Amino acid sequence: MKRNPSAFLAIVGLMLLATAPMAWAANPATISVTVTIQNLSVSATGPIAFGTVTTSSQTVSGAASTVTNDGNVTETFSLSLTNPGSWTAVQAAPSAAEEYALLAQFNSSAPTSGSFTYANHALSTTSVASSGTKFAGDQTGLSVAAAATRGLWFRFDAPTSTAVTTQQTITVTVTAAAG
Numbered sequence: 001m002k003r004n005p006s007a008f009l010a011i012v013g014l015m016l017l018a019t020a021p022m023a024w025a026a027n028p029a030t031i032s033v034t035v036t037i038q039n040l041s042v043s044a045t046g047p048i049a050f051g052t053v054t055t056s057s058q059t060v061s062g063a064a065s066t067v068t069n070d071g072n073v074t075e076t077f078s079l080s081l082t083n084p085g086s087w088t089a090v091q092a093a094p095s096a097a098e099e100y101a102l103l104a105q106f107n108s109s110a111p112t113s114g115s116f117t118y119a120n121h122a123l124s125t126t127s128v129a130s131s132g133t134k135f136a137g138d139q140t141g142l143s144v145a146a147a148a149t150r151g152l153w154f155r156f157d158a159p160t161s162t163a164v165t166t167q168q169t170i171t172v173t174v175t176a177a178a179g
Contacts, residue, residue, distance in 0.1 A: 041070035042077060042176040050156050056094075057158050058113050064151035067106075067174055069144045075176040077141030077150075079104055080127040084168040087159065091122035094159050101157035102170055106130070106150045107137030116155045127175060143179065 045066045053059050069075045081102055083089055090099045103121035105111050120133050128134060130141030139150050152174075 036072065038178065039072045040075060040176045040178060042075065042174050043068045043070050044152065044174050048154055050154075053156065053158050055158050055162065056160050059156050059158075060110060060113050060116075061154040061156075062110075064107070064110075064153045065172075067141070067150045067152050069146055069148050069176065071176060072146050073178050074146065075144050076129055076179045077135075077144065078127045078129045078175045078177065079123055079135060079141070080125060080173050080175075081123040082171040082173070083125065084164075084170055086164055087162070087168060087170075089122075089124060089170075091124055092118050094157050096159075097161040098159055098164070100159050101155075102172070103155040103157070104135050104172065105137040105153050105155075106135055106139040106141050107153050108139055108151055111137050111153055113155055121155070123172065127173070129177070 048061045048063065048065055050059055050061065067077060081089055087098050087100050090101055092101070094100050101118065102123045103116040103118070104123055105116055105121050107115075115137060121135060130136070132140060132142060135141055135152075137153070141150060141152075144150060154172075
C-alpha cells in the first residue's frame, strides 16, 4: 500500500490545530454612554442707579452690572428693556418729551460717553443678540465661555422734557442662547 505524504501532513496539521489554545471573545461586551444636558443660564448684578439727572443730558453709569454665564455651554447674550410708565425708549438722540435712550456696552472698565453709538448700543423693547459690534466695547456678549463674566455699562440719555419727576425703573433683560 502506498502512503500519501500530503494526506499524512494534513492529518498532522489537524492534530496540531486541535491541541492549540483557543481564543474566545468576551460575551457580552459593554459600552459606557454618557450625556450632559445643556444648561443655558445667565445672571446679572444690579441695580444700576443713575441718581438725579437733568433733562437733555447723557450720563454713563458709575458702576457696571456683572453678567455671568452660569450655564455649562458657550453662550451669546441678548439684551432688551421694558419702558417705565410714560416714557418711550428710542434708538437715537431723544428729540421729544417723554423719550429717552438707554445704551449698553460690554467693557472691562468705565467707557466714555462718546464710545457708545445709537446704532450699536441703544436698547429697545425687542431682544437683540450681541455680536462683534452690537453692545461691544473691549468685551462682547458673543460666545461667552461657561463661568465667564462681562462688565455691562450703561449710558442714559434723558428726555428733552418730562412731566415725570419721580424715580423711574427701566428693566433690562439679559437672555442667553447657545453659541
